Amino acid sequence: MDTLRAFVAIELPDDVKRVVADAIDSLRRERIDNLRLVRPEGVHLTLKFLGDIDVDKVAVVKDAMAQAVAAFLSERLSDNAPSAPFGLTLGKTGVFPNANRARVLWIGVDGDMPSLRSLQAKVEDALIAAGFPAERQQRFNPHLTVGRMRTRALRTDNQRATEALSALQLPTTRVIAVNGISLLQSTLLPGGAKYDRIA
Numbered sequence: 001m002d003t004l005r006a007f008v009a010i011e012l013p014d015d016v017k018r019v020v021a022d023a024i025d026s027l028r029r030e031r032i033d034n035l036r037l038v039r040p041e042g043v044h045l046t047l048k049f050l051g052d053i054d055v056d057k058v059a060v061v062k063d064a065m066a067q068a069v070a071a072f073l074s075e076r077l078s079d080n081a082p083s084a085p086f087g088l089t090l091g092k093t094g095v096f097p098n099a100n101r102a103r104v105l106w107i108g109v110d111g112d113m114p115s116l117r118s119l120q121a122k123v124e125d126a127l128i129a130a131g132f133p134a135e136r137q138q139r140f141n142p143h144l145t146v147g148r149m150r151t152r153a154l155r156t157d158n159q160r161a162t163e164a165l166s167a168l169q170l171p172t173t174r175v176i177a178v179n180g181i182s183l184l185q186s187t188l189l190p191g192g193a194k195y196d197r198i199a
């Protein structure tokens with residue numbers, strides 16, 4: 001059976017992608033050993049990572065996504081919140097799991113976090129109801145991954161990467177208007193992952 005590596009995400013508008021691309025270029029100019037930067041055009045905000053799924057499950061995922069969006073909009077209406085898109089902005093930078101053992105470099109998001117957390121919870125619930133496993137980590141940590149440290153990275157590599165990331169000057173005025181979610185496919189290539197929208 002054919003499989004694909006998939007996840008549900010919020011895609012970024014072009015102006016925000018350009019800001020993130022500039023940040024990635026700044027990190028690239030630092031020439032930090034063992035830092036693998038992501039392709040700027042593929043940066044996104046993951047709501048739910050599905051992993052490798054059978055191709056025939058795509059329709060099930062799309063149905064679950066539609067149910068999640070409907071539940072989210074229904075909740076907003078009952079709370080008298082506007083049904084229009086909610087807004088996010090770029091936030092602070094950080095690393096997972098910590099500065100001494102940085103593995104993932106990221107840019108966080110700010111803005112209407114209650115709406116974002118609600119949307120993510122609706123996606124999670126709908127996909128669990130559709131038979132997909134629950135997320136392993138307890139808490140949703142919304143972020144945009146900009147780079148990964150290789151496992152052979154030295155402590156000095158981690159320190160340089162963390163310092164370079166912290167030094168980035170990111171504009172907080174660019175709005176990410178969240179007006180939908182996407183199902184994306186990840187294809188691992190020698191130069192990094194490539195992402196394609198499925199739905």
